[in-house]
Amino acid sequence: MGFVDDCVMSKPAQGAKFDLSSLIIDLSEQLPDPQPIVRLWGNLIASRGNISAVVGLAKSRKTFLTCTVASGFLADVEFLGFDTPAVGKIVYIDTEQARAHVHKIARRILRSIGLPTDRNHDKLIVAALRELTPDQRKEATAEILRRYKPDLLILDGVADLCNDPNDLHESEALTCELMHWSSEYDNHILCVLHSNPGGDKARGHLGSALLRKSETVVLVKADGATSVVSPQYCRNEPFTEFAFQIDANGLPEACGLPVPQPKEDVFAEVMERGKVYAHSELVALIMGAADLKEGSAKSKISRAVKAGLVVKNQAGGYYLPGSQIEAAQSEFSDEPF
Structure with a gap:
């Protein structure tokens, strides 16, 4: 395929002139x-x-x-x-x-x-x-x-x-x-x-x-x-x-449009109801279950807490909602229970 130089659109030279009047909208013009x-x-x-x-x-x-x-x-x-x-x-x-x-x-x-x-x-x-x-x-x-x-x-x-x-x-x-x-x-x-x-x-x-x-x-x-x-x-x-x-x-x-599939709740799968998890323990569980890196697992836990899928108590423990666990727990170490 042959090319011609005058068809190549190049950047206008510095200070190139143009017709300003052609750029002004004329309301009397019927378009x-x-x-x-x-x-x-x-x-x-x-x-x-x-x-x-x-x-x-x-x-x-x-x-x-x-x-x-x-x-x-x-x-x-x-x-x-x-x-x-x-x-x-x-x-x-x-x-x-x-x-x-x-x-x-x-x-x-x-x-x-x-x-x-x-x-x-x-x-x-x-x-x-x-x-x-x-x-x-x-x-x-x-x-x-x-x-x-x-x-x-x-x-x-x-x-x-x-x-x-x-x-x-x-x-x-x-x-x-x-x-x-x-x-x-x-x-x-x-x-x-x-x-x-x-x-x-x-x-x-x-x-x-x-x-x-x-x-x-x-x-x-x-x-x-x-x-x-x-x-x-x-x-x-x-x-x-x-x-x-x-x-x-x-x-x-x-x-037809595909039917939306409910998202899997990985927390419900890996967490036992009625059990409180330390942060490091829950991170490890999510990393394994969802095949995530540590940073992504931590972000997923934070989002789950905001969405109400997981409860975080004042002492830093995590448990599933409706577990009948006291909100105030004794202070947790960062080791698995």
């Missing part, structure tokens, strides 16, 4: 509402001139979800709730997977809606940028936008356009570039990011910058064989949480 690009069960989630994000842990099936968005954009009818009133073109860029896997992504998009998978389609362009450097990926994305002018760009692995997604200035610059592209080409750019381990927040300074500027932030969480999709942030009316799974043909299909 139409942004044109919807992607809807979910009739709710607007992506419009022209904006960016959005799909966030989730690795293996939460984020790529399956974005394939579903692409299928809904290309289909004549809605697909798993996704559809579009726009008529146009979609570009799907993958930055992480080998070409063979990206071929499968392209075919999955088409198979889902019954289109042939043995030839190219004018409305779908798929690119694999894994082998390029971050700067080359950004340059290639700019050239793809210039050449194909898609109405919807799905950027699966937006962090790979950064040398360091934790660099504040580089992250802000890339976010500004994405917003510039969405305005210049009057399209929508849907970015896919990883979330922090153990949390729902998008990773790095890039994640924080993108989430602040996004029209919609979609959170994907895996629950066994099911993926739950929920609105983390919506500038428009939020869509209703839903779930999907992968069928026997390797295609996404809608399914």
